[in-house]
Amino acid sequence: MNGSFTIPKFRLPAFVASLGQKLPQWPHALALVAGLNAALKMKLLPESELALLEDKLFRVRVLDTGGEASYTYANGLFRPVFRPQREPDLAFAANLSAYLQLLSRQEDPDTLFFSRELEITGDTELGLIVKNMLDAVEWPKFSARLPVFRH
């Protein structure tokens, strides 16, 4: 996104997480899903790989905010799953700073994974597909267009 700005590694104080866990989880899930669907609409995600995500359940956990979002991909759209009835096929867990570093392409997911800052559990191949899919996306000058960032 912005090459001149470096996101440092940080960890929010523990009380933030305990607060976060008490808040309703749906805003995160909605924001995440809105972002993914916007990327879909702009045809940024390759269709051959999207087909491999059909009906899979994903969970993203932000450790130091206590936030958590589950979502699935079906019939051409990402949808939030508010009360998952089963273990996710693929789950990510990391502190907020690691996610920001990932999204801005400042750090490599393998680097974060090997250094244990990013936890990935579940179906390894699915994880690789998602990683490679996001890596291959050519983000347009972005922040102004995605609804999540606009609000």
Place this chain on the structure above:
Amino acid sequence: MTSLPDLVCPAGSLPALKAAVDNGADAVYLGFKNDTNARNFAGLNFDQKTMADGIRYAHAKGREILLAINTFPQAGRVADWHKAVDAAVDQGVDAIILADIGLLDYARNRHPQQRLHLSVQGSATSYEAINFCQREFDIRRAVLPRVLTLAQVENVIRNTTVEIEVFGFGSLCVMNEGRCWLSSYACGESPNTVGACSPAKYVKWDKKPGAMETRLNGVLIDRFGDDEPAGYPTLCKGRFEVQGETYYALEEPTSLNVLEILPEIIKIGVRAIKVEGRQRSPAYVTQVTRTLRAALDSLRDGSERFHVKPAWQAELAKVSEGSQATLGAYNRPWR
């Protein structure tokens, strides 16, 4: 003034290719989205369109695109590999990197003008082998396996007119070069057959209290404590119990890093330095390319005083698997 070797960087996606070009790679190497290359992972690599875009991008900035077709044709499917060679020529890549002698023969006869490189998987460690490939297939360059000492590399260079490319950075896969079947032992699939070592579908990361276990098709490869850096479960980098002791019996999970001996590498006449990691992200390609570019540029005028900047080492250490660096075979006392 010494001429610098080319910096050859990996790309598994268009953003990675652009990152390599933008950060100073002289050439970028890629593969098709199929098992004709040794990094055949879901979602990775190039189709016709992305490759055309990539070639255009690189050529506009005066850089080269090298295409790796570095697996061995499987019985009954040789036509797929021939098609890959033809497609590469059609796309207009600057060179094709080949490992298989039959394919070299095909490419040379079918496309007499195409520049050909001998892949590291071709396993040529002697100048005799390299000169044979020059005589028979007119290869322009050979990538040396990561098993030679610096003195041995120099000896090869002295005895051939083929350009020599060596590995400069990345995860170590000794592969016995080109002949490793360890992965097949656990899951029936190896780089030279399906184009991937330890394919992800066989990999399981198991988080237990206080530890994470990694398994390949059910075989326990390693167990990491909570603060220990983890590695990908390839068999060669597992910890195994041998005569009552559990340790890295085959290989330590380290990365190759030649920064320290860069002046020597240039002095002996290495023509290109290669970075491993087509499976890694654009962020990795950015970090490694810009670091090696800076190091090479600091040697541009044959400068006698080469200092490895701590910032370079820190940047490379961060992206290394296992976070340990080694000079690999280059400075090994034994041969």
